Amino acid sequence: MTNEIITSVQNPLVKRLHQLLSRKGREEQQRFLVEGAHLVEEALKSGAEVVTVIYDQQRDMDPACQRALANHPEAVQVIAAPETVLAKLSETKSPQGIVAEVKKTAADWAKWVDQKREEQGSLLLLFLDEIQDPGNLGTILRTAEAAAIDGVVLGSGSVDIYNGKVVRATMGALFRIPVFTQSLVDTADEWKAKGGRVLISSLEQNSVSYDEADYAGLTALVIGNEGRGVSKEMFAKADQFVHIPLYGGAESLNAAVAAGIFVYEAQRKRR
Amino acid sequence: MTNEIITSVQNPLVKRLHQLLSRKGREEQQRFLVEGAHLVEEALKSGAEVVTVIYDQQRDMDPACQRALANHPEAVQVIAAPETVLAKLSETKSPQGIVAEVKKTAADWAKWVDQKREEQGSLLLLFLDEIQDPGNLGTILRTAEAAAIDGVVLGSGSVDIYNGKVVRATMGALFRIPVFTQSLVDTADEWKAKGGRVLISSLEQNSVSYDEADYAGLTALVIGNEGRGVSKEMFAKADQFVHIPLYGGAESLNAAVAAGIFVYEAQRKRR
The missing domain is CATH 3.40.1280.10 (SPOUT methyltransferase, trefoil knot domain)
Incomplete structure (x- = not known):
């Protein structure tokens, strides 16, 4: 679990993640976004391949998400960012302060x-x-x-x-x-x-x-x-x-x- | 069945009907709006008290709505109006070209x-x-x-x-x-x-x-x-x-x- 800070919506990672809000972007990258503490926790606990978690630096990260991150078997890139970045990665009217990038799975x-x-x-x-x-x-x-x-x-x-x-x-x-x-x-x-x-x-x-x-x-x-x-x-x-x-x-x-x-x-x- | 024409979104009737898009307006006037040919037809056929029907003058009125209007026992004020008026009375992204004002019913x-x-x-x-x-x-x-x-x-x-x-x-x-x-x-x-x-x-x-x-x-x-x-x-x-x-x-x-x-x-x- 690494901890980084992003300050700008112009950051290349933010730009790449923003593309996951469209079907085209999700198909190109084979990844998708989940928003909100409950869903991020579920993703982490399920064994899904969570790549990145970005949370609002103005709020504390949800304790259940913190625990799920600590127990996650794979390394997850954890990033603190301002509200503007969270808004850029949100489809909802009131961004929920946490979003995760997850790899699609493809089973036979x-x-x-x-x-x-x-x-x-x-x-x-x-x-x-x-x-x-x-x-x-x-x-x-x-x-x-x-x-x-x-x-x-x-x-x-x-x-x-x-x-x-x-x-x-x-x-x-x-x-x-x-x-x-x-x-x-x-x-x-x-x-x-x-x-x-x-x-x-x-x-x-x-x-x-x-x-x-x-x-x-x-x-x-x-x-x-x-x-x-x-x-x-x-x-x-x-x-x-x-x-x-x-x-x-x-x-x-x-x-x-x-x-x-x-x-x-x-x-x-x-x- | 009367036929009138409204040309402006500033028309007092349009302004009054626009208030029905809010709960407050519906409670004050004890009326509500239904949008789209199917719902307008259902309202007319159900025996609900339909007061006004406004349709887009650029499109023909849906034939099923025309029949339902002809069979409606009470007089309904039927109004042709430009698309701007229909848009003003619509909550949907693509206004459906017909809207009806209906009285609320209150049974015991x-x-x-x-x-x-x-x-x-x-x-x-x-x-x-x-x-x-x-x-x-x-x-x-x-x-x-x-x-x-x-x-x-x-x-x-x-x-x-x-x-x-x-x-x-x-x-x-x-x-x-x-x-x-x-x-x-x-x-x-x-x-x-x-x-x-x-x-x-x-x-x-x-x-x-x-x-x-x-x-x-x-x-x-x-x-x-x-x-x-x-x-x-x-x-x-x-x-x-x-x-x-x-x-x-x-x-x-x-x-x-x-x-x-x-x-x-x-x-x-x-x-």
């Missing part, structure tokens, strides 16, 4: 599945098909962790999982639940080749009610885009269509609410 | 309960205790309508139900499900005096799992504030504490997701 989905399957025998996964709203995606990850879903596959074309709003809405779940970003159609093919079943959330005529579906064994549940639902390409992969009944006049449920109802029912049946 | 909760009870025999209500996030509140109303909850009581101290973000997140449910804003503690007392039961969402040690709770007959389910949960004053009114198990590492669920899991389980058991 197929290997992960094989290993998990050997450990547990069965698996329950969420496949997310072009979820667009950052709040929805973050909330779905938070719910998936709460329900102890084994992992999440985020289809290409979805909002970036490392978007600041997503990260904040996960409440730290991002650091604790495996998330893979890749082609959903290819993933479904691999999953089916491994004996997995694909349940697609849709109001199709031949769909069964969420409380009558079979979630046993190797099950992946597909949640669709907020506007158009699950794509036609994914429809072809369905072993079963499942829906949540709309008893009232509403045309649909919010994607995160629907995901929550599905995953809790799946776990209720599996337990 | 106790009378409504008595009547509904006579019609149906049983009732399932949601009590919301100081929900603060507009997106959460709107999503909860949308879910409540989908699950055919009979009505919602929004405790004093919550975000304003007529806040533009709330109205948009309801997807029109606001116009189709009864919502009462009033003291939740007093409402709970009245409800219990009528023989109603109060279920409180909480992780208290003596709480039962959401799938083992009794939702029959006259049941009100209380969902708490995003940060601190249900208030201590409401705790005193509990007939039963209920919780959603957190199987994974998450500390809590999003309030709208929790409400969705609860109300769907309640309806699953009641049906």
Whole structure:
């Protein structure tokens, strides 16, 4: 744990980190930012590769973050900086006085599945098909962790999982639940080749009610885009269509609410 | 259906309507704004008291809105205006070209309960205790309508139900499900005096799992504030504490997701 001081928003490190506020910057550098004491602590405790922590020199660093830093196995560059620097690295109206730079992780989905399957025998996964709203995606990850879903596959074309709003809405779940970003159609093919079943959330005529579906064994549940639902390409992969009944006049449920109802029912049946 | 033209943002009507973007203005005038063709159509079709519709003179009025206006039983003041006026009455980045002024409704909760009870025999209500996030509140109303909850009581101290973000997140449910804003503690007392039961969402040690709770007959389910949960004053009114198990590492669920899991389980058991 080193301690440095930065004084200017013109500092090259600050300029580089500022680029992580855009998807392009995150893809080029393969890193992302997390803001706020709680999320920085979660990142440090999770074993994520935290590279840099910058905190507001006018405030004391949060004690929980200090402890997590002290226990972090890898060296972290710790930097004190003025409020202007923190503001430059913040997407929120009131910068929270601490921000961390974290390396993206890239695990191999197929290997992960094989290993998990050997450990547990069965698996329950969420496949997310072009979820667009950052709040929805973050909330779905938070719910998936709460329900102890084994992992999440985020289809290409979805909002970036490392978007600041997503990260904040996960409440730290991002650091604790495996998330893979890749082609959903290819993933479904691999999953089916491994004996997995694909349940697609849709109001199709031949769909069964969420409380009558079979979630046993190797099950992946597909949640669709907020506007158009699950794509036609994914429809072809369905072993079963499942829906949540709309008893009232509403045309649909919010994607995160629907995901929550599905995953809790799946776990209720599996337990 | 009258047709008028307004040309300036300085017009007194525009100035008055602009005040409806603030809670203070909505409380003084007892009216609120809804923006976008879909919501304006829903307001007109629902029987809500629509006073004024202003649309962008550069665009044609949405055909569904035109039909809804033609079928609306009361006279509505219809006004064409330039984009600048629409922008002045919009909270969104890209104004949607149509906005309606709607009168708030104020029904008597106790009378409504008595009547509904006579019609149906049983009732399932949601009590919301100081929900603060507009997106959460709107999503909860949308879910409540989908699950055919009979009505919602929004405790004093919550975000304003007529806040533009709330109205948009309801997807029109606001116009189709009864919502009462009033003291939740007093409402709970009245409800219990009528023989109603109060279920409180909480992780208290003596709480039962959401799938083992009794939702029959006259049941009100209380969902708490995003940060601190249900208030201590409401705790005193509990007939039963209920919780959603957190199987994974998450500390809590999003309030709208929790409400969705609860109300769907309640309806699953009641049906």
